[in-house]
Amino acid sequence: MQFVVGADKGIFWAPDAGAAAQGAQIQNATAINVEGWDIDDNGDLVEVTNTGTRGQQAFLAAIQRTGITITAKFDAQAVLAGLGVRFGVKGTITVLTGTQAPWSVHVIVANVKYKSVVNGAVSYTFEVKSDAINAAGQVVATTTYPF
Secondary structure, rough: OOOOOOOOOOOOEEEEHHHHHHOOOOOEEEEOOEEEEEEEEEEEEOOOOOOOOOOOOOEEEEOOOEEEEEEEEEOOOOOOHHHHHOOOEEEEEEEEEOOOOOOEEEEEEEEOOOOOOOOEEEEEEEEEEOOOEEEOOOOOOOEOOOO
């Protein structure tokens, strides 16, 4: 049985328009045939415990980090290069969250892993990390939350 592209599960990938030097020339977001995804939204906490906190721990939020791991498939006869999912490519991942507004994260592709072809489908997993500088060298809003 051949692989048939299914629903996109609400994940869209749009490489930065300025990433042409990296081979990604897609201007519009592309739906990815997602099998699953995990989002890890965390950051650094700076401890500011002092006598004013009476010996109790106190923290301030510092650097925010968002990481997303996406597992997807593509037709073995399709050209994956069209997605622009390669190490070092910068872009925006948009997650549709049901009836809420989309959640967007500006990212850089940190890792791409491919699995063998099964029934005409190639499975791949890619990890992205939040990135505040786009391919044109401009500072951008890293994450927009729907809540």
